Amino acid sequence: MPNIVVLVKQVPDTYSERRLSDSDHTLDRDSADAVLDEINERAVEEALLIKEAQGGEVTVLSVGPDRATEAIRKALSMGADKAVHVSDPALHGSCVIQTSKVIAAAVGKVDGVDLVIAGNEATDGRSGAVPAILAELLGYPQLTHARKVVIEGTTIKVTRETDEGLTHLEASLPAVVSVGEKINEPRYPSFKGIMAAKKKPVETLTVADLGIDAGEVGLASATSTVVEAAPKPPRAAGQKVEDEGDGGAKIAEYLVGQKLI
Amino acid sequence: MSDYPTLFSPLRIGPLTAKNRVWMTAHSTQLVKDHNFTDEHVHYYAERARGGVGVITMEAMAVHPTTQPYKGKIFAFDPAVVPNYEKLAAAVHEHDTLLLAQPWHRGRETSGTVNRLPVWAPSSVPDVVYREMPHVLVDEEIDELVNGYVLAARHAVEGGLDGVEVHGLAHGYLLGQFLSPATNHRTDQFGGSFENRLRLILDIIARTRAETGRTKVVGVRINGSDGGVPGGLTNADWAKIARAIADTGLVDYISVTRGTYIERMDIYGATPQPAGFQVEDTARIKAAVPELPVVVVGRMNTPELAEQVLAAGQADMVGMARQLIADPEWANKARDGETTSIRPCVGANWCMASIVNSPLACVHNPAVGRELTLGVGTLTDAPAAKRVAVVGGGPGGMRAALTAAQRGHRVTLFEQDAELGGQVRLIGRSETYAEWQGITDWLISQLDRTDVQVQLKHRAEAAELLAEGFDEVVVATGSTPLKHGWSSLRPASWGDGTTVPGADQWNVHSVAEALSGKAQIGPRVFIFDDTGARQPVVAAEYLADRRHEVTLVTRLPQVAPDLEASRDLQATYRRVRGKGIRFITDHEVDAVVEDSVVLRDVWTGETTTHADVDAVVLSTGNAADDALYHALKGRLPVRAIGDCVSPRRIFNAIWEGELAGREI
Ligand SMILES: Cc1cc2nc3c(=O)[nH]c(=O)nc-3n(C[C@H](O)[C@H](O)[C@H](O)COP(=O)(O)O)c2cc1C
Ligand code: SF4
Numbered sequence: 001m002p003n004i005v006v007l008v009k010q011v012p013d014t015y016s017e018r019r020l021s022d023s024d025h026t027l028d029r030d031s032a033d034a035v036l037d038e039i040n041e042r043a044v045e046e047a048l049l050i051k052e053a054q055g056g057e058v059t060v061l062s063v064g065p066d067r068a069t070e071a072i073r074k075a076l077s078m079g080a081d082k083a084v085h086v087s088d089p090a091l092h093g094s095c096v097i098q099t100s101k102v103i104a105a106a107v108g109k110v111d112g113v114d115l116v117i118a119g120n121e122a123t124d125g126r127s128g129a130v131p132a133i134l135a136e137l138l139g140y141p142q143l144t145h146a147r148k149v150v151i152e153g154t155t156i157k158v159t160r161e162t163d164e165g166l167t168h169l170e171a172s173l174p175a176v177v178s179v180g181e182k183i184n185e186p187r188y189p190s191f192k193g194i195m196a197a198k199k200k201p202v203e204t205l206t207v208a209d210l211g212i213d214a215g216e217v218g219l220a221s222a223t224s225t226v227v228e229a230a231p232k233p234p235r236a237a238g239q240k241v242e243d244e245g246d247g248g249a250k251i252a253e254y255l256v257g258q259k260l261i
Numbered sequence: 262m263s264d265y266p267t268l269f270s271p272l273r274i275g276p277l278t279a280k281n282r283v284w285m286t287a288h289s290t291q292l293v294k295d296h297n298f299t300d301e302h303v304h305y306y307a308e309r310a311r312g313g314v315g316v317i318t319m320e321a322m323a324v325h326p327t328t329q330p331y332k333g334k335i336f337a338f339d340p341a342v343v344p345n346y347e348k349l350a351a352a353v354h355e356h357d358t359l360l361l362a363q364p365w366h367r368g369r370e371t372s373g374t375v376n377r378l379p380v381w382a383p384s385s386v387p388d389v390v391y392r393e394m395p396h397v398l399v400d401e402e403i404d405e406l407v408n409g410y411v412l413a414a415r416h417a418v419e420g421g422l423d424g425v426e427v428h429g430l431a432h433g434y435l436l437g438q439f440l441s442p443a444t445n446h447r448t449d450q451f452g453g454s455f456e457n458r459l460r461l462i463l464d465i466i467a468r469t470r471a472e473t474g475r476t477k478v479v480g481v482r483i484n485g486s487d488g489g490v491p492g493g494l495t496n497a498d499w500a501k502i503a504r505a506i507a508d509t510g511l512v513d514y515i516s517v518t519r520g521t522y523i524e525r526m527d528i529y530g531a532t533p534q535p536a537g538f539q540v541e542d543t544a545r546i547k548a549a550v551p552e553l554p555v556v557v558v559g560r561m562n563t564p565e566l567a568e569q570v571l572a573a574g575q576a577d578m579v580g581m582a583r584q585l586i587a588d589p590e591w592a593n594k595a596r597d598g599e600t601t602s603i604r605p606c607v608g609a610n611w612c613m614a615s616i617v618n619s620p621l622a623c624v625h626n627p628a629v630g631r632e633l634t635l636g637v638g639t640l641t642d643a644p645a646a647k648r649v650a651v652v653g654g655g656p657g658g659m660r661a662a663l664t665a666a667q668r669g670h671r672v673t674l675f676e677q678d679a680e681l682g683g684q685v686r687l688i689g690r691s692e693t694y695a696e697w698q699g700i701t702d703w704l705i706s707q708l709d710r711t712d713v714q715v716q717l718k719h720r721a722e723a724a725e726l727l728a729e730g731f732d733e734v735v736v737a738t739g740s741t742p743l744k745h746g747w748s749s750l751r752p753a754s755w756g757d758g759t760t761v762p763g764a765d766q767w768n769v770h771s772v773a774e775a776l777s778g779k780a781q782i783g784p785r786v787f788i789f790d791d792t793g794a795r796q797p798v799v800a801a802e803y804l805a806d807r808r809h810e811v812t813l814v815t816r817l818p819q820v821a822p823d824l825e826a827s828r829d830l831q832a833t834y835r836r837v838r839g840k841g842i843r844f845i846t847d848h849e850v851d852a853v854v855e856d857s858v859v860l861r862d863v864w865t866g867e868t869t870t871h872a873d874v875d876a877v878v879l880s881t882g883n884a885a886d887d888a889l890y891h892a893l894k895g896r897l898p899v900r901a902i903g904d905c906v907s908p909r910r911i912f913n914a915i916w917e918g919e920l921a922g923r924e925i
Contacts, residue, residue, distance in 0.1 A: 185808060188784045191768055191856035191875040 001055040002114040002151060002173065004047040005107055006080065007130070008040040008062045009119075010071040036071040039119030041186035043179050044075045046149055047117050048187070054151065057081050059110050063091065063102050069202070076197035077189030083202040084109060090207055093219025100133035102217060105210035107138060109203075113174055115156065120145050120178040131178035141171035144178040265568040269596050272315075272577055274554055275478045275513025277423055279315040279578065280357050282571055283592045284556050286516065286580040287318040287363045287428065287482075288612075290621045292630055293333040296323075298345035301620070303352050304632035309585055310358035311637065313592030316578070317358055318426045318482075318516070319349070321365040324409030328366045328435070329376040330391070333616075337364045337413035346420020361478060364413030365428035366406060368435030369395040369444070370522050381406075383439045384446040390522045403451070403461065406435070410465045414472035414479075424478030426516060427462075427469060430502075431482045432528055433490075433521025436462050440502065443492035459505055470511040480514040481506055485542030488520045488527035496542045500549035507550040516556035516580060517543040526832040529583070532608035532696045534832075536560045537570065544575035556580040562606050564595035586612050586623050590637060601706060607699040611912055614826035624912050625656070625700045627919040635919065643668040647732035649925055650675065652721045652889060655683020657903030657914030658737030659704040664922025665735075666711040673714045673731075675721035681705055683739055684904075685911060687776040688796075691803040693836075700911065723892035733898045735921050736890040737914070740883035740904035742771030747881065748791045748816040748849040750863060763853030769877045772800045782809065783875020787858050789850050790815045790880040793822045797880035798833060804878075805840040812871075813842055816849040816863050853877055883908035900924070 047058045060075040062068045063086040072083045086106050094102070107113055116138070121128035135142030143149075147166075148159035156175050160167040161182065189197070207214055215221060243250075255261045263269040269281045292301040306317055322337035323329060335342060346362070353360040369382035372391045381402065382395030398406070410427065417425045429436035438444040439461050445452050451461055470479050483503060487493030494502070499517075506512055519539050520527025530538055539559035547555040557576035560583075561567055567579040584591055588604040595603070604626060611624035620630040628635035646669045651662040654676030662674040680686060682701040689698030708715065726734055746761030746769070747754040763769070772788075774780040776799065786809050790797035798821045801811045813820055824830035838844070851859040851868050858874045861867070885908055890901040900921045903914030 188782065188809065188875070190783045190785075190873070192873075194781070194783070195855075 002050060003056055003110070003112050004050060004058045004115045004117060005110055005113050006040070006043050006047045006058060006060050006075065007103060007116065007118040008044065008060050008068075008071050008075050009037050010062070010064055010068040011037040036074040037119060038186075039121065039179070039181065040071070040075070041078070042181070042183050043117045043119050044078050044080060045184045045186040046177075046179055047115075048079045049184065050115075050149070050151055051079075056114070059084060061103065061106055061110070062086070063099055063106070065092075072202060073197055074189065076200045076202075077194045078187055079193055080200075082200055085202055085204045086207070086210065087204060088206045088208075088214070088217075090214040090218050093222060094217045095222035095224045096129045097133060097223050098217045098221070100130050100137055102207060102210060102212060103130070103134055104137040105212055106205065107134075109205070109210070115151070115173060116140070116176045117149075118176070118178045120180050131176050135176035138174075138176065141175045142178075143169045143171060143175055146177050146179045147182045149177055149179070149183070263596050264598055265564045265595060267571040268564060268568045268579065272554060274316070274359070274480075275424075276476050277359055277478055279359055281313070281315040281592065281596075282567070282578045283313065283315045284516070284578045284580040285309055285314045285317045285585045286518070286556070286558050286582045287320050287426070288582040288586065288621070289320045289333070289616055290630065291333040291616045292620050293335055296334060296336040296339065297341055298335060298349065301630055301633070302345070303348050304636065305630060306349055306360070307352035307356070308589045308628075308632040308636050310353040310356035310360075312585070312589040313356075313596060314358055314585065314589075315592070316361065317353060318361045318363050321363045321428050322413065324364045324366050324413050325381075325406055326376055327373075327378045327381045328368075328371055329378075330367065330371040331375055333620075337362060337416060338409045340416060340419075343416050343420040346417065346422050350421040350423075359423040359478070361424050361426050361480070362413060362417040362422050363426045363428045363482070364410050366409070366435040368429070368433075368438045369393070370432075370434055381435065382444070383435075383451060384444060386444050386446070388433075388522055397447075407461070407465055407468055411468050411472050414469045418473055418477060422477075424473060424480070424513070425469060426480045426482055427465060428482045430462060431484045431518045433487065433523070436465070437484065437487075437494075437521070441487065441490075441492070441494050443487075443490055443494075455501070455505075459502065462506070463509060466506065466509055466511050478513045479511065480516060481512055482516040482518060483546070484521075485517045485519050485539055485546055486527075488524045490521055490523050493521065493523075496545055499542075500546055503546050504549045507553050512553065514554040514556065514578075515546065515550060516558070517546050517576075518558050518580075524831060525828040529610065529613060529828065530560060530608070531610040531613075531827060531829045531832075533693045534560060534608065536562055537566050540570055540575055544573075547574070547576055554578055558582070560584075560606070560608065563603075564600055567595075583608070583612060583623075586621065586629055587626050589632075602710075604703050605699040607696045609697055609700075609911075610827035610829060611910075613828050614823075615912075617826045622912060624910075625703070625915050627660075627916045635923075640664070640667055640923070643670055643925065646670055647925060648730065649673070649733050649735065650721065650726050650729070650731040651735045651737060652726070653683070653737035653739055653903075653905070654678070654681035654715070654717075655737060655739050655903065655914060656685055656700055656704060656911055657918035658683075658735065659701065659708060660915045660918030661735045661737060661902060661921045662713050662918075663704060663707055663711065664919055665925050666708075666713045668922070668925075670925060671712070673716060674708070675716045675719045677718065677720035679718050681708075681715070681717070683914075684773065687773055688799055690776050690778065691799050692806055693802055694799055700915075721889070723889060723896075726893065727896060731897065733925050734893055734900075735918075735925075736887075736893065736899060736901045736905055737903050737918065738886040738889050738905040740885050740908035742773050742879070742883050743881050744769065744771055744879050745881065746789070746850050746853075746879055748863075750816060750849065761850050761852060763855075764850070764877075764879065766853055766855070766877075768856070768875065769853055769879060772796045772878060772880045775800045775878045776803055780876075782878075783856075784808075785810045785812075785874055786876045786878060787812045787814055787871065787874045788878040788880060790817075790821070791849070792880055792882055793817050794880075795821060795823060797821065797878075798824070798837060800878055800880070801842050802837050802840065805837065805842050811842045812845060812874075813837075814845045814848050814850070814860060816847065818846050820844050820846065850877070850879075
């Protein structure tokens with residue numbers, strides 16, 4: 001009966017136009033519709049599938065501004081049991097290491113955690129480093145980019161998928177898993193799920209509640225900062241290669257020119 | 262040199278030469294009066310000739326009184342057509358375009374209601390659409406039929422046309438009914454063997470050629486395949502038929518199409534039928550008759566595709582009907598490198614739907630059938646340039662703004678949303694109907710070429726419009742979905758401000774809300790429709806594509822009966838049922854109670870409760886947003902168009918937008 005913590009995050013809808021704020025190059029969270037990150041929905045779904053098969057409890061954990069409650073509610077509507085929400089103005093502009101420290105401390109507040117599930121990369125920050133840093137901080141094995149997760153007793157088996165191919169990983173619990181796009185199709189919250197979510201407990205914590213000094217987090221002491229931001233440039237026209245029997249050679253020539261092969 | 266060298270190269274068709282490879286295939290215009298052509302016909306065909314088409318085959322015409330599904334059919338056997346042929350030929354030949362007649366008989370695919378005559382067929386098998394038990398043709402009647410084709414050819418020659426295209430083999434019509442063992446159960450000289458089934462056709466071709474001589478063109482329209490008809494003719498069968506026809510040495514070209522009434526989307530496939538959907542079948546016919554010019558058809562909508570198919574030798578001529586309905590200047594625009602101004606055929610089949618009750622129309626070409634007054638070159642400069650505000654950036658508002666600006670007015674277009682497009686943009690969010698966005702994308706691209714000022718995220722109010730000093734205002738503010746949930750069987754409830762119990766719950770949405778992607782919709786959805794229109798099906802499919810379990814409930818005896826007119830009802834049912842969408846007919850919503858829906862049988866009054874329904878989507882029509890119109894009326898010259906007058910179709914919005922733009 002594994003106790004699972006799922007990390008969720010409110011992100012701007014990828015359909016809407018996203019901007020960084022002009023003043024400090026952090027995400028302008030007001031300019032876009034916010035939604036539960038799709039990859040987090042998959043993380044929640046995976047936790048729920050494990051719970052449905054083996055029992056246990058699913059806690060969602062979110063570090064983010066007050067608006068993150070919507071993402072938390074969605075995860076609870078899908079069927080998670082309870083939530084922990086770390087919300088503190090001091091967190092504004094925190095880097096991945098600071099954020100991971102806060103998450104690690106918050107995971108410590110949940111009793112008897114067997115498994116932490118996260119999405120492998122959020123659609124906003126895209127650093128993709130939080131699950132690994134978190135595992136280091138917690139001293140748990142990390143099984144990232146999972147496309148399949150199996151729990152057998154105190155063992156976890158993961159099929160990891162990256163550009164290099166598939167790898168089969170095995171570790172003992174507790175562990176940190178990050179899931180990829182192909183892990184599952186997340187469910188829609190049902191009417192009953194949405195109604196029930198309104199009554200589920202959400203514990204709200206500040207960084208002080210986690211025993212962290214406010215000076216250790218936030219933009220001022222971040223280990224990385226965004227110094228400049230520019231919208232994605234329009235795609236340049238591609239180069240057309242006419243195949244006159246020598247298409248293969250021409251493509252190879254191009255790739256060599258680009259130092260790709 | 263043109264970007265499309267093959268497309269704009271000439272081709273010999275028997276004794277004559279087509280100036281390019283663009284062939285307008287036959288399509289009914291319903292501009293007919295008293296079984297004859299009208300002046301509207303002359304303008305319709307002349308417009309397409311002026312637009313650069315190489316060859317025009319005119320709409321199918323009856324060879325006999327027994328083939329008359331509705332009133333609007335020309336009698337090609339009646340000499341009264343000759344003077345009109347002369348007028349048509351003069352108007353079309355002026356542009357160096359060839360003009361052909363298309364004599365045909367529908368056989369069993371018709372009804373005897375209009376003409377009070379029995380329906381003819383080789384054997385007594387009813388058609389799926391008309392369902393009328395046919396009379397089995399006897400020898401004397403077969404002679405009459407052949408004579409009808411002969412008369413049609415004679416009149417075409419007398420009227421100065423360039424020839425005839427023998428029709429009736431394709432689309433499951435009478436000659437196709439003789440050809441196919443599925444519908445020809447005869448045991449006489451016209452049934453059984455391949456030769457027997459072909460006999461009548463070869464006779465008609467020989468007698469037609471005898472009538473026209475060698476100075477005119479004689480062609481034949483065949484199928485590339487009958488589609489999925491059990492026991493119907495396959496692509497290989499049709500290749501063999503094409504070969505046999507070519508072997509007579511009497512035919513100058515073969516035009517290839519597809520399908521029968523069992524699946525009409527094979528004939529005039531609407532979206533999502535892809536571009537060039539008949540190319541492969543046609544290429545195999547071409548391979549069977551290498552010596553004859555072959556016409557390919559079927560959503561050949563872009564010059565790129567046309568050039569590619571021609572250059573690859575898959576066909577010799579590119580046929581199109583709907584793309585030339587939507588834009589008669591397609592050929593000239595392609596030739597002149599003006600492809601971005603081509604108004605695309607989006608495959609909405611409003612053209613098909615329109616001819617059921619009225620002359621031909623196109624969803625976004627308001628000039629169809631009105632070429633004389635609204636066609637190319639009829640736009641006049643405004644007597645004085647006025648400052649015009651158009652409020653609402655849906656298709657109607659955009660059309661009004663565009664037309665007014667083209668006439669020299671200074672136009673500001675206000676749209677409260679962040680994007681133009683109105684409800685078309687919502688429909689276009691469905692993968693199946695994404696192409697419909699071509700309607701609004703095209704309008705936006707044309708607006709870009711004018712100096713219309715577009716103000717997005719701007720909800721224009723009356724006071725502001727008055728203060729700004731606009732000379733005229735066009736109000737195109739659209740409509741808002743009704744969410745009371747009442748069916749039209751309960752008119753009294755529409756006026757009293759009530760809703761069906763529970764229709765005001767948070768989990769009850771409109772079609773527009775469902776399509777916006779913003780409503781929170783749970784896994785199991787009931788959609789209730791009272792309109793019979795396409796929108797509930799669009800929403801159902803959009804949700805099913807996103808893994809929702811959808812039930813479509815209608816108070817009508819059939820889901821979306823409007824799709825019958827656009828001919829895609831069967832194809833749509835097949836597709837959406839295949840996606841797991843369930844249908845419940847003859848029911849209205851009695852109540853929504855949390856996640857239960859109570860339905861009432863409209864005939865017996867019996868109710869049934871459906872549990873675990875996470876969301877309800879209502880399709881019960883819209884209310885006109887006419888507040889701005891009433892606020893401005895009497896204070897400034899103002900016109901209302903489209904849904905804010907009364908919520909209707911895309912066609913009406915664009916039509917009224919065009920008229921408003923011309924009147925100012
Ligand atoms: C409104 C309409 C009427 C048609 N009537 C005829 C007809 O009279 N004879 C014929 O051979 N084909 C007829 N067709 C079929 C067209 O000639 C053509 O084969 C078909 O529409 C597919 O081509 P498209 O995708 O370019 O429209 C009709 C099509 C439409 C849309
Ligand atoms: S109504 Fe639709 S399908 Fe018909 S010609 Fe116009 S755009 Fe094409």
